[in-house]
Amino acid sequence: MERQRKAATVRVAAASRRHRGGSFGSWSPLLKQVAALVGFVLANLVLLSPVVVEVVPALVIAADALVLAAAAFAFVLPRSTLNPAWELAVPVVTFAAVALLRVGTGGQASPFAALMVIPLVWIASEPGVRSVVIAAVGVVVTICLPFFVGVSAVTSPADAVRLVFTPMAFTIAAVLINQIARVVNRRVQQLEELNAERDRLVETLERANRAARKRELQAINANALLDGVWNDITGHAIIGTDRSGLVTVWNPGAASLLGYTAEEAIARLNITELHRRDELRDFAGLVGTARSGLRDVRDWTYSRKDGTVFPAQVSIAERLDEEGEPAGFVFVATDETDAKEIERLKDEFAGLISHELRTPLSSILGYVELLRSDDDEPLTRQQDKYLGVVERNARRLLQLVGDLLFTAQVDSGGFRVRPVPTDLPTVLRAALESARPVAESAGVELRSDVGEGELRLGVDPVRLGQAVDNILSNAVKFTPRGGSVTVGLESAPDEVRIVVADTGYGIAEHELHRLSERFFRAGTATKNAVQGVGLGLTITKAIVTAHGGRIDISSVLGEGTSIAIALPRASISGSAARR
Incomplete structure (x- = not known):
C-alpha cells in the first residue's frame, strides 16, 4: 500500500509539471510554437501580396530566422538533457522576432503587432509572478522598439496614449491569463489526484477480488476435503x-x-x-x-x-x-468391544502366568542360595558371577510376577491398605536413597526438595513407599545422562502433594490419559529403549486411589515430566481402605 501511495504521488507530481500552465501548458513546446509559425507564414504571405507595406527585407528575414530557430529549439528541447525551464526561451525569442518584424514593416504602423499575443499567452500561462513580468517586458520591448530605433515617432497625444496604454492593457491581459492558468492548473492537479486515487482504489479492489476468489477456491477445496474425510470416518x-x-x-x-x-x-x-x-x-x-x-x-x-x-x-x-x-x-x-475383550484376555493371562511362574522362580532362587552357601564345595569366581546373573534375572521376574499378582488383586477387589500415622519426609528420603545407586549409574542427578520438618499423615507407609519408588524409578529411566530428577513435598490446607519432576524425554499429550493403563508404554519409552512392561503407574494409581488421592501428570516432549501424588489431609478411616 505504501508503494502504491508513493507511485501515485509521483504520477501527480508529473502531472503537475505537465499542467503548470493549465491546459495550454500541457502541450509540447513545438506544438505551442506552431501558432507562431503559422502567424509568421501568414505575415510573409501578406508581404508578398500586392498590399503596400513598407518592408525592410533584412529585418523581416531576421525575424523569420528567429522564429524558425525557436521552433528548432522547441523540437530539440524534449529530447535533450536541458532543464525544462529552458522552454521559456522559445516564446522570448518569438517576442524578439515579432519586435523585428514590426520594425521591418513600418514600426508603429505595422499591421503585425497582434502576433505578440502568441508569446504573451505562452509566457503568461506559466505559473508565478515572474511569468507575468517577462510577458510584460516582452510587450513593452516589442511596442517601444520602433520608437527607440527611430522608425516611429510620437507625433500626437494619441500616439503617446497608445504607447503607454497598449503595454498596460497587454500586462493586465497577462495577469488575467496567469490567474486563469493557475486556477485551471489547480483543478487539473486535483483531477489528477482524484484519478490517481481512483486507480489506487481500483487496484485495491482488484487485489481484494483476487484474494476473495483465492479464499473461495480454498474454501471449496477445504469443504471437499472435509466432506471426503467426514464420509471416510466410519470407525x-x-x-x-x-x-x-x-x-x-x-x-x-x-x-x-x-x-x-x-x-x-x-x-x-x-x-x-x-x-x-x-x-x-x-x-x-x-x-x-x-x-x-x-x-x-x-x-x-x-x-x-x-x-x-x-x-x-x-x-x-x-x-x-x-x-x-x-x-x-x-x-x-x-x-471398545475389541479393546475390552483384549483387556479381559490380558487379565486372564496375567493371572495365569503369575501363578504358574511364582513357584518355579522361588525354587530357582532357593537353589541359587543353596549353591552359594555350600561350604563343602565352594564356587569359583566365574560360577559365582553366573549365579549372580541368574539371581538378578530371577528376582526381576519375581518382581514382575508380583506386580501382575498385585494388579490382579486390585481388579478382584482384594487389595487393601493399612494406614497408620506416617512421616512423609521419611518415606521420601528412603525412596531417594533407594534410587540413588541406579541414578548415579545412569548419570542422573537426584535432588531433594522435601525439607527438614515433620509432616505426618494417615497412610500405608509400605504401599505409599512402593508408589513413590515406581514414580521415581520411571523418572530416572526416562531422563538421559546429565539430567536431573527432583522430589518435592507441597503442603496445602486440604491436601499434601508429593511431586517428582524430571528433565527427561517427556510424553506426548495424547498419551497422558493412558499412562495408568496396564502394559501401556509411551512412545518415548519405545523410541529411547527404556526398559519396562508398563505396570508401574498402574500399581501406583491403584495405591493412590486406595488412599483417597489422585495422580496429576503434566509433560512436555523434550523438556520433562512432572507427576504429583495428591493425598487428602484427612486420615483414612478404618483399618483398611478398598479400591
Whole structure:
C-alpha cells in the first residue's frame, strides 16, 4: 500500500509539471510554437501580396530566422538533457522576432503587432509572478522598439496614449491569463489526484477480488476435503447436538455403529436415548464436565437401534457459535468391544502366568542360595558371577510376577491398605536413597526438595513407599545422562502433594490419559529403549486411589515430566481402605 501511495504521488507530481500552465501548458513546446509559425507564414504571405507595406527585407528575414530557430529549439528541447525551464526561451525569442518584424514593416504602423499575443499567452500561462513580468517586458520591448530605433515617432497625444496604454492593457491581459492558468492548473492537479486515487482504489479492489476468489477456491477445496474425510470416518461416531441434547449432526460412522440413518437421527433423536438408563440419569449429568470447560473422556454403554449394546469410549466437548456463545456439544464415540475383550484376555493371562511362574522362580532362587552357601564345595569366581546373573534375572521376574499378582488383586477387589500415622519426609528420603545407586549409574542427578520438618499423615507407609519408588524409578529411566530428577513435598490446607519432576524425554499429550493403563508404554519409552512392561503407574494409581488421592501428570516432549501424588489431609478411616 505504501508503494502504491508513493507511485501515485509521483504520477501527480508529473502531472503537475505537465499542467503548470493549465491546459495550454500541457502541450509540447513545438506544438505551442506552431501558432507562431503559422502567424509568421501568414505575415510573409501578406508581404508578398500586392498590399503596400513598407518592408525592410533584412529585418523581416531576421525575424523569420528567429522564429524558425525557436521552433528548432522547441523540437530539440524534449529530447535533450536541458532543464525544462529552458522552454521559456522559445516564446522570448518569438517576442524578439515579432519586435523585428514590426520594425521591418513600418514600426508603429505595422499591421503585425497582434502576433505578440502568441508569446504573451505562452509566457503568461506559466505559473508565478515572474511569468507575468517577462510577458510584460516582452510587450513593452516589442511596442517601444520602433520608437527607440527611430522608425516611429510620437507625433500626437494619441500616439503617446497608445504607447503607454497598449503595454498596460497587454500586462493586465497577462495577469488575467496567469490567474486563469493557475486556477485551471489547480483543478487539473486535483483531477489528477482524484484519478490517481481512483486507480489506487481500483487496484485495491482488484487485489481484494483476487484474494476473495483465492479464499473461495480454498474454501471449496477445504469443504471437499472435509466432506471426503467426514464420509471416510466410519470407525468413530461423531454426533453433534444442540444445548438440550437433540441430535443435529450425524456422520456415517454414527450410522454404521448405531444403526440409525442420518434422517432417523437428526432432529428426532436425543443423545440420552443412546445410553443405558441405569448409567445415565439426565443430559446434565452427561455434559456437566464439558460445560465447565474440562476435557471429558469416559466409558459408557451405548445402545444400537436393534437393542444390542456395546462398550464405547466417548469424548465430549462443548461447541461454540460464531459469537463464542455455547451452541451445543460434540460427541466422538469409539466402539471398545475389541479393546475390552483384549483387556479381559490380558487379565486372564496375567493371572495365569503369575501363578504358574511364582513357584518355579522361588525354587530357582532357593537353589541359587543353596549353591552359594555350600561350604563343602565352594564356587569359583566365574560360577559365582553366573549365579549372580541368574539371581538378578530371577528376582526381576519375581518382581514382575508380583506386580501382575498385585494388579490382579486390585481388579478382584482384594487389595487393601493399612494406614497408620506416617512421616512423609521419611518415606521420601528412603525412596531417594533407594534410587540413588541406579541414578548415579545412569548419570542422573537426584535432588531433594522435601525439607527438614515433620509432616505426618494417615497412610500405608509400605504401599505409599512402593508408589513413590515406581514414580521415581520411571523418572530416572526416562531422563538421559546429565539430567536431573527432583522430589518435592507441597503442603496445602486440604491436601499434601508429593511431586517428582524430571528433565527427561517427556510424553506426548495424547498419551497422558493412558499412562495408568496396564502394559501401556509411551512412545518415548519405545523410541529411547527404556526398559519396562508398563505396570508401574498402574500399581501406583491403584495405591493412590486406595488412599483417597489422585495422580496429576503434566509433560512436555523434550523438556520433562512432572507427576504429583495428591493425598487428602484427612486420615483414612478404618483399618483398611478398598479400591
